[in-house]
Amino acid sequence: MLLQLRQLPFLFLLHPILALSVPMVEQVQRAEELLSSHWLSQAQTQLRERLARTKDSIADVRQAKNVVMLLGDGLSITTLTAARILKGQRRGGRGEEAQLAVEQFPFTGLSKTYCIDEQTPDSACTATAYFGGVKTHSGTVGQSGSGERVESVLQWAQRAGKATGVVTTTRLTDASPAGAYAHVSRRGEELEIARQLVEEEPGRNLNVILGGGLGKFADERRDGKDLLAQWRESNPNGCFARSLKELRNCSDATGTLLGLFSDSHMSYHLAASKELPRLCDMAAAAIEKLERKSQEDGNGYFVFIEGGRIDHGHHETRVGYALDEMLEFDAAVETVIQMTDPRDTLVVVTADHSHTLSMSGYAKRGTPILGMGAQQRDVNGVPYSTLNYAIGKWQSLDKDGRRESPSKNPSPHYIHGRKGVHSGEDVVVFAMGPQSHLFGGVMEQNLLPHLMGYAACLGNSVTLCNQDTDADLTA
Secondary structure: HHHHHHHHHHHHHHHHHHHHHHHHHHHHHHHHHHHHHHHHHHHHHHHHHHHHHHOOOOOOOOOEEEEEEEOOOOOHHHHHHHHHHHHHHHHHOOOOOOOOOOOOOEEEEEOOOOOOOOOOOHHHHHHHHHOOOOOOOOEEEEEEOOOEEEEOOHHHHOOOOEEEEEEEEEOOOHHHOOOOOOOOOOOOHHHHHHOOOOOOOHHHOOOEEEEOHHHHHHHOOOOOOOOHHHHHHOOOEEEEEOOOHHHHHHOOOOOOOOEEEEOOOOOHHHHOOOOOOOOOHHHHHHHHHHHHHHHHOOOEEEEEEEEEEHHHHHHHHHHHHHHHHHHHHHHHHHHHHHOOOOEEEEEEEEEEOEEEEEEEEOOOOOOOOOOOOOOEOOOOOOOOOOEEEEEEOOOOOOOOOOOOOOOOOOOOOEEOOOOOOOEEEOEEEEEEOHHHHHHHHEHHHHHHHHHHHHHHHHOOOOOOOOOOOOOOOOO
């Protein structure tokens, strides 16, 4: 079938009537992709292939007691490069020689991010892939294309007795964090997502919940539910925080930790009050809490930490905000590295999707990454910036439609759109710790939870603990 699909464009040239068969081929392929079993089986096949090709070259028999997954929402490769330069320039250097925290990771791969219905994905279908191992429709969280509920790797972790947590700078009901615990056909059903977080598994069993979105739990509701009151009743020993000070005061609490630091998304770091925690503060609080719980029961933990507003900066085509959010994410990664032991903790850093930011031209070494090089001019002598977006709501055009110097906005857009949009190229995966060698090469995004599950012996499929048995490949 694969060979026939690859040959189709050539065959059409010879036999145009064959084009009539394409809808049938697409319909058969799509029917398979609607099922969870298709993606789970595919990922397990890929996992076995990776095990086979690395067993003779890398003898890593360590099991991951803990797993930390960090996600930079919208973290494209260009964003990584530009943020690295900004990091160095903020420290007084030329910039290009700086290093991000992920550059300490020994293994790097690429993840293919498409949905079953879109070449360029959104944060909902990607969350279902990297949490649940199943690709689905754009806008769908925790369900397959046919509507089956998809379990997340956090639920696998809870079944194994591990402590679990979710940390984000967005609303906790936004698509990415929702993928850890929710099941909805439309990501916009955030009131329902909030209900599932408080009332259903695995949400109600989370030990750490930190982010924004207070309004979805109380003020914005029309069903009479006060989910915050319900959480307090279900967690009498829990600690609730609304500020950095309160978060720090929760450090000695024995119960579950809930922090809601904004009615909606948390503020951009550049615009945030110092009374609110940074992402690195929340990451540190989460690791501290989960490590303490792990020491009590000996089972380890799984935590998801998201720098969610990188994506928002790009959608607003405010590249300075996007890069600053990336450096906040970088600080969180550094915090995790310092607080964990690579001998027993697998740390995975990746993105859900890319953005259309490009870094172009021949700027001289040390040129301000958020500015323009004097030598960068088009054929008409008009300067252009190093960083540009393919699509956005602002174009550097004068009243006659001719391009003008982007001095007022150093990140103009080629195509006029309502906002910045995602792009469909692969995103990077970084890994360190037990079984991190499995994260190299190019992979489907829905393989990620299976790799983490393998390393930490989570779920019902093949793992480090049962790799010599006939595990259920579609469980």
